[in-house]
Amino acid sequence: MGATTEWLEGRERVRIQRGLVREDTVRVDTVRDGKSPLLDLASNDYLGLSTDPRLAAAAIAAIHRHGTGARASRVVTGTSAVHHELEQELCTLTGAESALAFSSGYAANLGLLGALGGPGTLMVLDEHIHASLIDAARLSRAEVATCAHSDLAALRALLAGRTQPRAVVVLESVYSVLGDAAPLAEAARLCREFDALLVVDEAHGIGVTGGGAGSVHAAGLAGRDDVVVTATLSKALGAQGGAVLGSALLRRHLVNTARTFIFDTGLAPAAAAAASEACRIIAAEPERVAAVSRNAALLAAGCGTEAAAGAVQSIRVGAPERALAIAARLQSQGLLVGCFRPPSVPDGVSRLRLTARADLSTEQVRHAAGLVSTALAEQPDADEQAAAGPGAAGAGEAA
Numbered sequence: 001m002g003a004t005t006e007w008l009e010g011r012e013r014v015r016i017q018r019g020l021v022r023e024d025t026v027r028v029d030t031v032r033d034g035k036s037p038l039l040d041l042a043s044n045d046y047l048g049l050s051t052d053p054r055l056a057a058a059a060i061a062a063i064h065r066h067g068t069g070a071r072a073s074r075v076v077t078g079t080s081a082v083h084h085e086l087e088q089e090l091c092t093l094t095g096a097e098s099a100l101a102f103s104s105g106y107a108a109n110l111g112l113l114g115a116l117g118g119p120g121t122l123m124v125l126d127e128h129i130h131a132s133l134i135d136a137a138r139l140s141r142a143e144v145a146t147c148a149h150s151d152l153a154a155l156r157a158l159l160a161g162r163t164q165p166r167a168v169v170v171l172e173s174v175y176s177v178l179g180d181a182a183p184l185a186e187a188a189r190l191c192r193e194f195d196a197l198l199v200v201d202e203a204h205g206i207g208v209t210g211g212g213a214g215s216v217h218a219a220g221l222a223g224r225d226d227v228v229v230t231a232t233l234s235k236a237l238g239a240q241g242g243a244v245l246g247s248a249l250l251r252r253h254l255v256n257t258a259r260t261f262i263f264d265t266g267l268a269p270a271a272a273a274a275a276s277e278a279c280r281i282i283a284a285e286p287e288r289v290a291a292v293s294r295n296a297a298l299l300a301a302g303c304g305t306e307a308a309a310g311a312v313q314s315i316r317v318g319a320p321e322r323a324l325a326i327a328a329r330l331q332s333q334g335l336l337v338g339c340f341r342p343p344s345v346p347d348g349v350s351r352l353r354l355t356a357r358a359d360l361s362t363e364q365v366r367h368a369a370g371l372v373s374t375a376l377a378e379q380p381d382a383d384e385q386a387a388a389g390p391g392a393a394g395a396g397e398a399a
């Protein structure tokens with residue numbers, strides 16, 4: 001056996017022992033498979049637009065007009081009219097001066113931070129920032145500091161003590177796993193005080209918060225040249241791809257220096273057209289956005305958790321085995337929830353992640369919340385039970 005095969009087998013054994021195996025299970029297609037539908041509270045299709053016929057029609061029209069692929073990098077021959085149209089729609093929706101579309105949100109983050117970093121830059125990352133931004137900061141060759149989650153005093157100390165001429169602070173408007181909101185207005189004030197650029201990943205904000213315009217717009221920060229937004233087209237916008245929203249000067253800098261823009265084939269025209277259509281629908285149908293907030297409040301009340309800032313309801317469950325067992329139990333009852341285990345979360349704080357989509361009915365949300373509460377009560381947290389001592393109710397059952 002080769003050294004690599006031996007190593008791969010060792011890695012697999014560790015994953016199995018720790019309850020950390022992940023699988024790319026095929027999504028149940030109710031029409032194709034003839035199975036009763038699972039109630040999906042795991043996807044990020046917050047507005048239910050990924051199956052909207054208007055997005056499909058826009059995508060098909062773009063395929064007929066521009067082809068199934070972009071054919072080349074955007075700076076060679078890969079830019080079509082649909083890309084510029086999408087960038088304009090994103091600006092109209094969010095109030096940004098300028099936008100640049102990438103082939104994914106991940107690529108947008110890598111491209112942006114790579115183009116902003118380099119020697120002489122301090123990048124300050126919130127400790128709960130998405131993996132794409134951690135990778136982006138590492139690749140940027142900037143000096144990287146991690147800040148305690150949403151801790152403004154810690155952020156101030158890091159900015160005040162910096163020795164580098166430039167600083168970039170990186171937050172998410174709505175955190176992808178925790179579902180809580182960043183203190184954007186206060187962070188922007190600190191950034192201005194210490195002459196730092198604020199980068200906000202709005203993957204879970206745009207289409208959901210601020211009436212759909214996102215949290216940066218809601219905080220009155222849209223269009224400022226010291227605030228940059230990154231977005232994904234693959235969540236509320238129901239398509240695929242990503243974007244950076246900022247000044248026209250920043251856009252020109254990215255077109256010329258962002259490696260994931262220059263050395264990557266352009267975003268597929270179908271995805272660009274579908275996302276453009278989604279932007280128009282969000283502006284025209286505010287009731288969709290309002291339905292997310294309504295369902296999020298219902299879900300939180302039913303699960304007995306704090307109301308979420310956006311669509312994401314995050315429930316801490318402790319050990320990865322417990323998270324898996326609860327998710328499996330819920331799936332057997334027809335409910336699909338996200339199950340986040342290390343490395344998506346720190347050790348010992350695995351989470352169930354539920355999303356309050358706009359297209360769920362009140363009955364569906366209440367039903368889901370009821371199943372989740374029961375499953376949590378049926379599978380008590382072993383650590384909490386142990387801490388409560390041998391007399392704790394249900395300790396025997398947990399064992």
Ligand SMILES: Cc1ncc(COP(=O)(O)O)c(C=O)c1O
Binds near residue numbers: 104176233234241242
């Ligand atoms: C906060 C955040 N940023 C970036 C991304 C990456 O976006 P995409 O899926 O479009 O690559 C995600 C998606 O998982 C995310 O949650």
